[in-house]
Amino acid sequence: MDTIISLFNDPASYRLLTIVILSVFLGIEVISRVPSVLHTPLMSGANAIHGVVIIGAIIVMGQAPSDDYVALVLGFLAVILGTLNVVGGFVVTDRMLEMFSKKKKK
Amino acid sequence: MESTILQLSYLIGSVTFIIGLKMLSHPDSARKGNMVAAVGMTIAILATIFLYEHNGEKLHNFGWIFAGLAVGTIVGTLAAKRVQMTAMPEMVSLFNGMGGACAMLISMVEYNHMQHAGEAAATTGTMLVIVLGMVIGTVSFAGSIIAWGKLNGSIKDRTIPAGQILNFLMMGGVVVLSVMLMTGMASGAAVFYGIAALAALYGVLFVMPIGGADMPVVISLLNSFTGCAAAFGGFLYDNPVMLTGGILVGSAGTILTILMCKAMNRSLKNVLIGSFGAKATGGGGAGGKEQGNYKEISMNDTATLMAYAQKVMIIPGYGLAVAQAQHTCHELEKVLNEKGVEVSYGIHPVAGRMPGHMNVLLAEADVPYEKLLEMEDANDQMGGTNVVLILGANDVVNPAAKEDPSSPIYGMPILEVEKADHVIVNKRSMKPGYAGIENELFFRPKSSMLFGDAKKVLQSLVGELKQM
CATH class of the missing domain: 3.40.50.1220 (TPP-binding domain)
Structure with missing residues (x-):
């Protein structure tokens, strides 16, 4: 119980919680009233953005001691998977949207 | 000085995500919005590699990092460029699963790390964040892979007998074990990986019976799960850009899921609990009117x-x-x-x-x-x-x-x-x-x-x- 109370006494967690709450409202605000045509690209774009988890993978990888093979291998896999998420996500979204812009020019 | 630049890069990253998402929701600016977010992501990644330090120590293992980035970039680009337009939905699901798996692996490495450092190093808060990130990442990974398999036809719809009860039991098991792990009532890698296994099974069983037209809703939901998993990573490393990016996708994804449900005039609860296939047989029997004949045309x-x-x-x-x-x-x-x-x-x-x-x-x-x-x-x-x-x-x-x-x-x-x-x-x-x-x-x-x-x-x- 004490540990839980100590969580609430830590000023750092309040800073992070503030970011969380503001981001929640921002996310809702930004997405509301989207034409259904854009649902798929939007989902795909959001998919690429949560690829930001790659930063965690880079930190894990970069901190792994060079003799800890488990950490090295898992970290390496994490970096690959995270990059797939980011790069694949953005490229797929761009391909979808490319088609929309093509017909706009006409 | 360097840490100022790092924080500044993270700020830029967060802002581009917000602007990018906003632009993505308008047809005219959508493509640019995607680019904006991609640029922000690149800045945040590069800044992390070169500027991040923990207790005065910079990151090392650059060889591994860049090799991983290169492999991911090449495979990701090729896969995304080659995929048929028709197979787009399953591609999105697959990439989403990769993100979930990434969050899962991060939590696993951090857990091992913590075990080596001794239990004393683990505060309840850190443990909570590690376990939550792992559970949500794993559910998202397992669920996305099933959704991917379903969309490309390699996995058939299947209703599991007593699936609802099984799901509840498993979720309960995950919660109980996690609480025990955090309060110190149980410890050890076996418990941790036991939770991971349960979470994976839950992900599979959660998506398995959901069929038919509801798959997009599920993918959107799993998408917001992965967002949350990424956000827990942000808590773990006290990293603002992971936090904003993750939560933004988590909340935007949830709204998007609800919007999709509305477009189909179905409630989210209906989608998740009432599996389409199972009900249809019942409905067919009740409404079994004489079907008459159809006519063909040449x-x-x-x-x-x-x-x-x-x-x-x-x-x-x-x-x-x-x-x-x-x-x-x-x-x-x-x-x-x-x-x-x-x-x-x-x-x-x-x-x-x-x-x-x-x-x-x-x-x-x-x-x-x-x-x-x-x-x-x-x-x-x-x-x-x-x-x-x-x-x-x-x-x-x-x-x-x-x-x-x-x-x-x-x-x-x-x-x-x-x-x-x-x-x-x-x-x-x-x-x-x-x-x-x-x-x-x-x-x-x-x-x-x-x-x-x-x-x-x-x-x-x-x-x-x-x-x-």
């Missing part, structure tokens, strides 16, 4: 009917997508136009496998934007339309959604094709559609069936029309 008759019509509306569905018939479809439209026939497309918001799927597909074939009518406009114009050609769409034109309260899709808005003079339905066979429910439309007096693969049928139609 290619030649179809061509004649269309050539002498004034207004033709094409209603595309997943059948068009599987057959890759979007280009042939555009050709048919052009031939008809030459003959003075007015052609438009009626697009149901959930036709295909994902909302907007048909728009993307037809856009690929250069069909002009103005010809794509949204459902309301399409229904308004249906009255003056002579021929409606349905290409592999089924549930979105099923009159049961309006007339039969026992039908699982009852209440979903549909394209009211029966207001037109003639309805021609192209399907491969009489098998029910993706949602697994019979469609009475096929047996109605105005309807006639044109069997065959959408692409082949369209090709012969174009052939017939050109000879006329």
Whole structure:
């Protein structure tokens, strides 16, 4: 119980919680009233953005001691998977949207 | 100084995500928005690699990091460029799963790390964040892989007996074990990996029975799960850009999920609990009216009917997508136009496998934007339309959604094709559609069936029309 109370006494967690709450409202605000045509690209774009988890993978990888093979291998896999998420996500979204812009020019 | 630049880069990253997402929700700026977010992501990644330090120590293992980035970039780009437009939904699901797996692996490494450092190093808060990130990442990973398999047809819909209870038990197990791990009542790698295994199983069983038209909703939901998993990583490393990016996607994804549900006039609870396939058999039995006979129409008759019509509306569905018939479809439209026939497309918001799927597909074939009518406009114009050609769409034109309260899709808005003079339905066979429910439309007096693969049928139609 004490540990839980100590969580609430830590000023750092309040800073992070503030970011969380503001981001929640921002996310809702930004997405509301989207034409259904854009649902798929939007989902795909959001998919690429949560690829930001790659930063965690880079930190894990970069901190792994060079003799800890488990950490090295898992970290390496994490970096690959995270990059797939980011790069694949953005490229797929761009391909979808490319088609929309093509017909706009006409 | 360096840490200031790092924090500044993270700030830039967060802002680009917000702006990018905002721009993505408008047709004109969408593509640029995607670019903006990508640039922000690159800045945040590079800054992390070169500037991040923990207790005064910089990151090392650059060889591994860059090798991983290179492999991921090459494979990701190739996969994303090569994928057929029709296979887009499963691709998104797969990439989403990769993100979930990434979050899972991070938590595992951090857990090992913490065990080596001794339990004393683990505060309850850190442990909570590690376990939550792992659980959500794993559920998202397992669920996305199942969703991917379902969409590309390698995994069939299956209802597990007592699946609901099993799911509840497993979720309960995850919660209980996690609490025990955090309060120190249980410890050790076995418990941690036990939780991971349960979470993976939960992910599989959670998606397995959800079938039919609901898959896009599930993918969107899993998408927001991965967002949350990424945000827990942000807590773990006290990293603002992971936090904003993750939470933004988490909340935006949830809203998007709800919007999609609304477009189909179904509640989220309904989607998650009431599995489509299971209910459909029950509904079929209750509403088992005499189906009567359907009539077939020949290619030649179809061509004649269309050539002498004034207004033709094409209603595309997943059948068009599987057959890759979007280009042939555009050709048919052009031939008809030459003959003075007015052609438009009626697009149901959930036709295909994902909302907007048909728009993307037809856009690929250069069909002009103005010809794509949204459902309301399409229904308004249906009255003056002579021929409606349905290409592999089924549930979105099923009159049961309006007339039969026992039908699982009852209440979903549909394209009211029966207001037109003639309805021609192209399907491969009489098998029910993706949602697994019979469609009475096929047996109605105005309807006639044109069997065959959408692409082949369209090709012969174009052939017939050109000879006329």
